[in-house]
Amino acid sequence: MISVLLADDQHLVRAGFRSLLRRDKEIQVVGEASTGDEAVRTAAAVRPDVILMDIRMPGMDGIAATRTILESGLPTRVIILTTFETDEYVFAALAAGASGFLTKEIGPDGLRQAVRVVAAGDALLSPSVTRRVVGQFAHRPVAGPPGGDRLTVLTDREREVVRLVAAGLSNSEIARELVISPLTAKTHITRAIAKLGVRDRVQLVILAFEDGLAGPLS
Structure with a gap:
């Protein structure tokens, strides 16, 4: 329940x-x-x-x-x-x-x-909403520790997946972009969330902007 x-x-x-x-x-x-x-x-x-x-x-x-x-x-x-x-x-x-x-x-x-x-x-945070939110979020100051070294705990593949999450892509879209399965994409996201100690996908997006992995969307 x-x-x-x-x-x-x-x-x-x-x-x-x-x-x-x-x-x-x-x-x-x-x-x-x-x-x-x-x-x-x-x-x-x-x-x-x-x-x-x-x-x-x-x-x-x-x-x-x-x-x-x-x-x-x-x-x-x-x-x-x-x-x-x-x-x-x-x-x-x-x-x-x-x-x-x-x-x-x-x-x-x-x-x-x-x-x-x-x-x-x-x-x-659906993909369509993500694009709107992060597009706005990128132009707003967000409280958080400075520096971009928090992401060093991630593998290169996990960093790439996080960058695509912050760009508003769904698991399926990430899978197509990286030529992997949606399940593998989800696994990378889950591992990144665990390694970075964030609550969920939303906080993952915020951290990506704070640490400079993602930038303003075009």
Whole structure:
């Protein structure tokens, strides 16, 4: 059973997501919060597998709440809820440790699949979204230790795969580019994530930009 916490200051939004998620017998909504502070307290109490986190909430916003929750060591993954076209804070949310983001216009099947993907340990960053996110992210300052020597733990092949991940390619596209199987591409990504000590594919992309392996997209 996948446990989910809903954090949004709009009651109708929470009710809608709750109704959609409850149609999946393997997903259980275990808590709700209407502010960032409440999300932090509730997360500590119920220890959900996944949090659907709004960014703009009274008091502590979703970015600060995400950072606080993840820095506490909870084995929780956060999906940011945003209006992607206008929300300038989504990039900071990813840097805070979120495993991906959704727009509030997402359909029922997409919402349930997103929860499953993130609960399984993957990042919710589709190739098309990756291209938009990293294209914007590359022009924004991101907090992190300077220097590019963190990537020296990777093999040449793993570095190449990480570079392609940061360029927004899917596993299948990486496989075609490098003439390997999609499973092999996924294995390289998994090993790179483990070696670098990052949470998921999103954080791998961020590190690639921080350490100069990837640059602004054309």
